[in-house]
Amino acid sequence: MTDIPRRAVSRTAKLAALPLGFAGRTVLGVGKRVTGLASEVISAEIQQRTAEQLFSVLGQLKGGAMKFGQALSVFEAALPEEIAAPYRQALTKLQESAPPLPVASVHKVLSEQLGPDWQSYFLEFNDKPAAAASIGQVHQAIWNGPPVVPAGTRRRGTKTTARAAATGRPVAVKVQYPGAGDALLADLKQLSRLGTMFRAIQPGLDIKPLLAELRDRISEELDYELEAESQRAFAAAYAGDPEIFVPEVVAASPRVLVTDWVDGTPLSQIIASGTEEERNQAGRHLATLHFSAPGRAGLLHADPHPGNFRLLADGRLGVIDFGAVARLPGGHPEPVGRLVRLALAGEAEAVVDGLRGEGFIKPDEVIDAEAVLDFIMPVLEPLSVEEFRFTRAWLRVEAGRLTNPRSPAYQLSRQLNLPPSYLLIHRVTLGSIGILSQLEAKAPYRAIVERWLPGFAPPA
Incomplete structure (x- = not known):
């Protein structure tokens, strides 16, 4: 029996308490502040206590719960500054850190996956983790050449x-936590109970298929060999690229992944203290990755939080962690670019027809086309000009517009749906916007989209 299953009851209790402590004590209050339903100020003491609880509980749980926390660390940019500040430091920790796995447990996983002589594969191995994420932690090491395939490990169920x-x-040696699979699925089951929170934000959502799609995609992250395949595809697509750097895969087994080490400044540091030039450069490269990857690699990096990116000394954006990807062998769906172009052109009826055809509007839903355009256009502001600077203030305005029950945008959202096939694209887009707003990055986003997003450029 692994460590995590033995603590299953405790973990479930902690996660079950999180909505009570976090949502009950704070999120409802934050929601009132953001949506304008009340003017009371949440005390700094309660905010700080909730931030500490959030980091403590999600950090201990790892798995799906920690992923939820990592997502929150991006979207704090949407909250008013006086509310967001107490959470920022605690949430940012979740991007690169969590309570480490004991050294003996790390060695046990390495022995099981690489064989009892695993140490011979490294000239040096640092037992202290350099970073810890949702289902595994990363150790820095010096490689000692390719290993002999050890007996008992698996390649898609057979070997390393x-x-x-x-x-x-x-x-970088990524070691999966023992019992991470059981923990991840258990956490996702618990987190699915928060579906009502998402309905409050967008009541028209069909929650069940979205949760099923999310569960399937996140579960894929447990397979490090699948992650290795994705990373190899990205590395090949961006080999020699002047803007994006992807480290090569050195070795892979189901629960251990060895890749080239990436030196650079974490994006969290750029957000906290980077120069304007560094912020703009990181934002431009992040947007390029987002829009170019489906066409170049047939994949979309689907885990956008600052812990997965580094700004290298030569100015390139280093990208790590390819466990979560959206598989888009045909590139970005053409309707996305086409509907954005039509919206910018003011073609309201054509936009509604396209959204209905893709499943964003249900077939029998009667909807005001001009209202749909009014709903979309503010979000498309970054693509309506040659250069745009994302800011926390801009994101707060948009978050307030879309979540205030008194606003026309919120009322219209009750008529909209998110098709499961667009779940990860939507998630990555929102996450990227959150990071760009944290960076307050100015860049020629329209030109990037024109180059890489199918359907955006007018037909010849």
């Missing part, structure tokens, strides 16, 4: 994979 790798190269 490795490629020829130079001795002495710095590598």
